[in-house]
Amino acid sequence: MNALNDLDACGQSVWIDFLKRSFVEGGELRMRMERDSLRGATSNPSIFEKAIGESNEYDAGLKAVQSQGDHSISEIYEALAIEDIRNAADVLRPIYDRTQGRDGFISLECSPYVANDTEATMAEALHLWRAVARPNLMVKVPATEAGLPAIRALIAQGINVNITLLFSVDVYERVADAYMAGLEDLLRAGGDVSKVASVASFFVSRIDTAVDKLLDGAKNEGALRLKGKTAIANAKVAYAVFKSLVAGARWRRLADAGAKVQRLLWASTSTKNAAYKDTIYVEELIGRDTVNTLPPATLDAFRDHGVVTPDAIERDLPQAQADLAALADYGVSLDEVTQALTEEGVRLFADSFDKLLAAIAQRRLGLIDGPQPSFAFGMNSCDAQRRYEEELERWRKDGNVRRLWAGDASLWSGADESQWLGWLRIVDAELERVSELEDFAAQVKRLGCSDALLLGMGGSSLAPEVMAETFGPQPGWPKLHVLDSTDPAQIEATERALDIDKTLVIVSSKSGGTLEPNILFDYFFDRIATSRGRDRAGERFIAVTDRGSSLERRAREAGFARVFFGDASIGGRYSALSRFGLVPAAAMGLDVRRLLVNAKIMMRSCGPDAPPAQNPGVRLGVAIGVATRWRARDKVTIIASPAFGAIAAWLEQLFAESTGKQGKGLIPIADEPLAAVERYGQDRFFVYIELEGRADMRQQQLVEALGRAGHPVARVLVRDVGNLGQEFFRFEIATVVAGAVLGVNAFDQPDVEASKANTRALTEEYEKSHRLPDQEPLFSENGLALYSDGEYGAKLGRHNTLTGYLRRHLAQADALRGDYFALLAYLERNEAHIRALNELRALIHERTLSASCLGFGPRFQHSTGQAYKGGPNSGVFLQITCHEAKDIAVPGHAYSFGVVEAAQARGDFDAMVERGRRALRVHLKDAQTGLADLYGAVEAALR
Numbered sequence: 043m044n045a046l047n048d049l050d051a052c053g054q055s056v057w058i059d060f061l062k063r064s065f066v067e068g069g070e071l072r073m074r075m076e077r078d079s080l081r082g083a084t085s086n087p088s089i090f091e092k093a094i095g096e097s098n099e100y101d102a103g104l105k106a107v108q109s110q111g112d113h114s115i116s117e118i119y120e121a122l123a124i125e126d127i128r129n130a131a132d133v134l135r136p137i138y139d140r141t142q143g144r145d146g147f148i149s150l151e152c153s154p155y156v157a158n159d160t161e162a163t164m165a166e167a168l169h170l171w172r173a174v175a176r177p178n179l180m181v182k183v184p185a186t187e188a189g190l191p192a193i194r195a196l197i198a199q200g201i202n203v204n205i206t207l208l209f210s211v212d213v214y215e216r217v218a219d220a221y222m223a224g225l226e227d228l229l230r231a232g233g234d235v236s237k238v239a240s241v242a243s244f245f246v247s248r249i250d251t252a253v254d255k256l257l258d259g260a261k262n263e264g265a266l267r268l269k270g271k272t273a274i275a276n277a278k279v280a281y282a283v284f285k286s287l288v289a290g291a292r293w294r295r296l297a298d299a300g301a302k303v304q305r306l307l308w309a310s311t312s313t314k315n316a317a318y319k320d321t322i323y324v325e326e327l328i329g330r331d332t333v334n335t336l337p338p339a340t341l342d343a344f345r346d347h348g349v350v351t352p353d354a355i356e357r358d359l360p361q362a363q364a365d366l367a368a369l370a371d372y373g374v375s376l377d378e379v380t381q382a383l384t385e386e387g388v389r390l391f392a393d394s395f396d397k398l399l400a401a402i403a404q405r406r407l408g409l410i411d412g413p414q415p416s417f418a419f420g421m422n423s424c425d426a427q428r429r430y431e432e433e434l435e436r437w438r439k440d441g442n443v444r445r446l447w448a449g450d451a452s453l454w455s456g457a458d459e460s461q462w463l464g465w466l467r468i469v470d471a472e473l474e475r476v477s478e479l480e481d482f483a484a485q486v487k488r489l490g491c492s493d494a495l496l497l498g499m500g501g502s503s504l505a506p507e508v509m510a511e512t513f514g515p516q517p518g519w520p521k522l523h524v525l526d527s528t529d530p531a532q533i534e535a536t537e538r539a540l541d542i543d544k545t546l547v548i549v550s551s552k553s554g555g556t557l558e559p560n561i562l563f564d565y566f567f568d569r570i571a572t573s574r575g576r577d578r579a580g581e582r583f584i585a586v587t588d589r590g591s592s593l594e595r596r597a598r599e600a601g602f603a604r605v606f607f608g609d610a611s612i613g614g615r616y617s618a619l620s621r622f623g624l625v626p627a628a629a630m631g632l633d634v635r636r637l638l639v640n641a642k643i644m645m646r647s648c649g650p651d652a653p654p655a656q657n658p659g660v661r662l663g664v665a666i667g668v669a670t671r672w673r674a675r676d677k678v679t680i681i682a683s684p685a686f687g688a689i690a691a692w693l694e695q696l697f698a699e700s701t702g703k704q705g706k707g708l709i710p711i712a713d714e715p716l717a718a719v720e721r722y723g724q725d726r727f728f729v730y731i732e733l734e735g736r737a738d739m740r741q742q743q744l745v746e747a748l749g750r751a752g753h754p755v756a757r758v759l760v761r762d763v764g765n766l767g768q769e770f771f772r773f774e775i776a777t778v779v780a781g782a783v784l785g786v787n788a789f790d791q792p793d794v795e796a797s798k799a800n801t802r803a804l805t806e807e808y809e810k811s812h813r814l815p816d817q818e819p820l821f822s823e824n825g826l827a828l829y830s831d832g833e834y835g836a837k838l839g840r841h842n843t844l845t846g847y848l849r850r851h852l853a854q855a856d857a858l859r860g861d862y863f864a865l866l867a868y869l870e871r872n873e874a875h876i877r878a879l880n881e882l883r884a885l886i887h888e889r890t891l892s893a894s895c896l897g898f899g900p901r902f903q904h905s906t907g908q909a910y911k912g913g914p915n916s917g918v919f920l921q922i923t924c925h926e927a928k929d930i931a932v933p934g935h936a937y938s939f940g941v942v943e944a945a946q947a948r949g950d951f952d953a954m955v956e957r958g959r960r961a962l963r964v965h966l967k968d969a970q971t972g973l974a975d976l977y978g979a980v981e982a983a984l985r
C-alpha cells in the first residue's frame with residue numbers, strides 16, 4: 043500500500059498527466075494502474091510535443107504513416123496521437139468497465155488553434171471522438187467564451203468532455219451549467235445520460251505563480267502572507283460551488299435519470315515554487331468526487347511522502363474565502379488573473395502545438411518519397427536576417443498561415459480577398475475529377491492533331507506556355523503554341539508554324555471578354571472555316587472560361603467541341619493548377635494526374651498546419667516581403683536554370699500583378715542578362731531557381747558571389763522538371779504572403795483596366811473614323827520618331843538629336859534611388875528581337891546600374907503592366923513601337939490587328955502618363971534597323 047492507494051478510499055481518483063508511446067507499450071501505464079491505483083490519464087498539446095517532438099520514439103510510426111503515401115503534417119500528428127490514445131484507452135478500459143464509466147478515461151485535447159471558434163471546436167471534437175472510437179475517451183475543450191457553447195452541444199451528443207483551462211469559479215459555474223444543459227438536451231432527445239462523463243479541469247499551480255508575482259510586487263507584509271494560498275483557496279471555493287450544485291433540484295432530476303456528476307479535476311498540480319512542498323497541490327485538494335491528474339514526478343513524490351487527509355478540500359472554507367477577498371486590498375484582481383491565465387493557456391498550448399507540428403514537418407520532409415521540395419535561404423546580412431526571423435515569428439504567433447488558409451481578408455487589405463482563394467484547394471478538386479481531363483486527352487489524341495494553339499492572355503496563357511516550354515512537345519501529341527499578341531508579324535509567324543488543318547484551337551479567357559483572344563478567335567475561326575466550312579470549324583475549337591461568360595455563349599454558338607469551366611474564386615494568375623493550366627496540359631499530352639499529385643506535396647508542405655519557419659512558401663514570401671518593406675529591395679530578380687527558365691514569365695505576372703499597386707510592390711526582373719556582381723544595386727532580392735543536375739555554371743557562380751556580397755538570395759532547388767506543379771503552388775503562396783507583409787490586396791489588378799479602357803476608346807474611335815488620332819512627335823530623324831506627353835516632354839527639354847533626348851531620359855533612372863528601366867516593345871516576340879532588346883537592357887544595366895525589364899506588348903499589359911503603372915513610381919519606361927510592314931484584318935471590324943496593337947501601345951502609354959510615370963515612346967520605321975539604330979543612340983547617350 044502507498045499514499046496514492048489511500049486517495050481512492052477518500053473518493054478521489056488519481057490520473058496521470060502524461061503520455062508517451064513507450065509508456066503505454068512498455069507496460070508502465072499498466073504497472074502504475076496496479077501499483078498506484080491509477081484510474082485514468084490526461085494528455086495535452088505540451089505532453090504530445092514532448093513525446094513526439096522531442097524523442098525519436100515515433101520515427102517508426104511516422105515512417106509507417108508516410109509509407110502509405112504522403113500525408114499532411116496534421117494528418118501525421120493525428121495518426122500518431124490517435125494510436126497512442128487508443129492504446130492507452132484499451133489499457134484503461136478494464137477500469138472503465140469495472141467502474142461503470144466513472145473512471146478509466148484518457149483525454150485528448152482539441153487543437154488549441156480552434157480554442158476561440160465554437161463551430162470549429164465542435165467539428166474537431168466530433169472528429170476526434172469518431173476517429174478514436176473508444177467509449178472511455180474524453181475530448182478536451184477549453185473553457186473559453188467559444189468553448190462553452192461547444193461543451194453543451196457535445197454533451198448533448200453523448201460525447202465525454204474534459205473541460206480544460208479552467209481557472210475561475212465564475213467560469214466553472216457556467217461550465218457546470220453547460221454540462222447540465224447538455225444532459226437535459228440529451229434527455230429530451232431520448233438519449234441515455236448515464237453513458238456520458240465529464241470533468242471540469244481546474245488549473246491550480248498556475249494561479250499561485252501568477253498571483254504570487256503580483257503579491258511580491260505589492261511589497262507589503264500582509265500581501266506576502268497570502269503567497270501560495272490563492273490557488274488552493276480558489277479550488278476550495280470551486281469545490282463548495284460543486285457541492286451546492288449537486289445538492290440542487292436541477293441536478294437531482296438528472297441524477298435520477300442516471301447522470302454522472304461532472305467531477306472537478308485538479309490539473310496543473312506540480313509545484314512550481316521550490317519553496318512550497320512538492321505535494322502541496324495533492325494534499326490540500328483531497329475531496330470526494332474529484333480527480334487529481336499528476337505528472338509522473340509529483341505522483342512519485344506523493345507515493346513517497348504524501349500525507350493523506352480525507353476531505354482536506356473542505357477544511358477552512360471561510361479562511362479561503364477571506365484570503366481571496368483580501369487579494370483586492372493589495373491591488374490583485376483574481377478575475378483579471380484568471381482571464382489572463384485562460385488566454386495565456388491557449389497561447390502556450392498553441393506554442394507547443396506549433397513546435398510539435400514543426401518537428402513533424404521536418405521529419406515528413408525527410409520521408410517524402412520521390413521529388414521533394416527543397417529551399418535554402420540566405421538574407422546574407424545580420425540585420426535583414428533578424429527582421430526576417432522576427433517577421434516569421436510574428437506570423438507564427440498570429441497564426442497567419444491558418445488565417446491565410448481560412449481566407450481572413452484582414453491579412454491583406456480587408457477587401458474581398460476571401461473570395462479569391464479557390465486556388466488553395468484546387469489541387470484536390472482537380473484530382474477528384476481528373477478522369478475528365480484524361481478522357482479529354484484521349485479525345486484529343488483521337489483527333490490526330492499535330493498542333494494545339496492557345497489563344498489567351500496573362501493568367502490564361504502564361505502557365506500553359508511555361509508547361510509547353512519546360513516539358514517540350516510530347517511524342518504523338520499536338521505541339522502547343524501560345525499566341526498572346528496582336529502583333530501582325532507574330533500572328534503570321536505563329537500561323538506559319540502550324541498545320542492549320544490539323545490544329546486544335548483552345549480559346550482561353552476567364553472573363554471571356556478580353557479583346558485579344560476574342561479577335562484571334564474570329565481570325566482563326568475564319569482560317570479553319572476556309573478548309574472545314576463554317577459549320578464544322580467549331581469541332582476544332584475548345585474554350586476554357588468561367589461559367590456564363592460571353593465566350594461560353596460564343597463557343598456554344600460556334601459549335602465548339604468542348605467548353606471547360608474555370609473556378610469563379612480563382613483569379614487568372616493563380617489558375618495554373620486549375621482548368622486554365624490543366625486543359626492545355628492535357629491537350630499537349632502531359633500526365634496531369636502526376637502533375638497534380640506532385641503539386642499536392644507542396645500544397646501539404648505549405649498547408650495551414652505547416653508553421654511559418656517550416657513552410658517553404660511562407661518562408662519565401664516573408665523573406666521577399668521583409669526585404670521589400672524594410673530594405674527597399676523590391677527588384678525581385680529571377681535567375682533560373684535554362685531548362686527551367688520558362689517559369690520566369692509566369693512568375694513575373696504573379697509577383698507584379700499581385701503586389702504592384704498603391705505605389706508599393708515587387709518589381710520582377712526576369713531574364714535579365716547576367717552582369718558582374720558589382721553591377722547589382724542594393725535594391726535587389728534574388729530568387730535563384732536551380733534545376734538539379736542542370737545548373738548553369740555562370741548563374742551558379744554569380745549567385746554565390748551575390749550572396750558573398752551581402753545580397754539576399756533565395757535558392758529554390760528543383761529536383762526534377764516534373765516538379766513544376768509544386769513550384770506553381772509554392773510561388774503562389776509566397777506571393778500572397780509577400781502581399782500580406784506589404785499590406786496589399788494580392789488578388790486584384792486595379793491599374794490594368796485603365797489601359798484597356800483607353801484602348802477601347804481608341805479602337806471604337808477607329809471603327810467610326812477609320813483612323814487613330816494624330817500625335818505630334820517630340821522629335822524625328824531617319825523615320826524614327828519620339829513621343830511623350832507635354833509635361834514629361836518639357837522635362838526632357840529640346841534637343842537636336844535622338845541621343846540628346848535619350849540621354850535626358852536615361853538620366854532619369856537613378857540606381858541609387860532604386861529606379862529601374864523598362865523596355866516595352868510592341869514588336870513580334872521572336873528570338874532576334876529578344877536578343878536585340880536584351881543587348882539593350884544589358885547595356886543600360888551596365889552603364890546606369892539600374893535594374894532592367896523587358897516586356898512585349900500587349901502581353902506584358904496583362905502581367906507586369908500592373909506594377910509599372912500601379913507599383914512604386916521608380917520606373918523609367920521606353921516604349922518601342924514599329925511601323926507594320928504587313929497588317930492583318932480582324933474579321934468583322936474596321937480595325938486591323940496592327941491598329942489594335944497601336945491602340946494598345948497608346949492606351950497603355952496614356953495610362954502611364956496619367957499616373958505620373960516617366961515614359962518616352964520611340965517609333966521605329968522597321969524593327970531590324972530601328973533596333974540597331976536605337977542601340978547606337980543609347981550607347982552614345984550613355985557614353
Ligand SMILES: O=C(CO)[C@@H](O)[C@H](O)[C@H](O)[C@H](O)COP(=O)(O)O
Pocket residue numbers: 059084085086149182204205206207243247248307309310311312335
Ligand atoms: O488534461 C489536463 C487537464 O484536464 C492536463 O493535462 C492539463 O493540461 C495539465 O495539467 C496542465 O497543462 C499542466 O499545467 P502546468 O503544470 O504546466 O501548469
Ligand SMILES: O=C[C@H](O)COP(=O)(O)O
Pocket residue numbers: 498499500501502550551552553554555556559614615904905
Ligand atoms: O491575366 C489575365 C488576363 O488579363 C486575361 O484575362 P482573361 O482570362 O479574363 O481573358
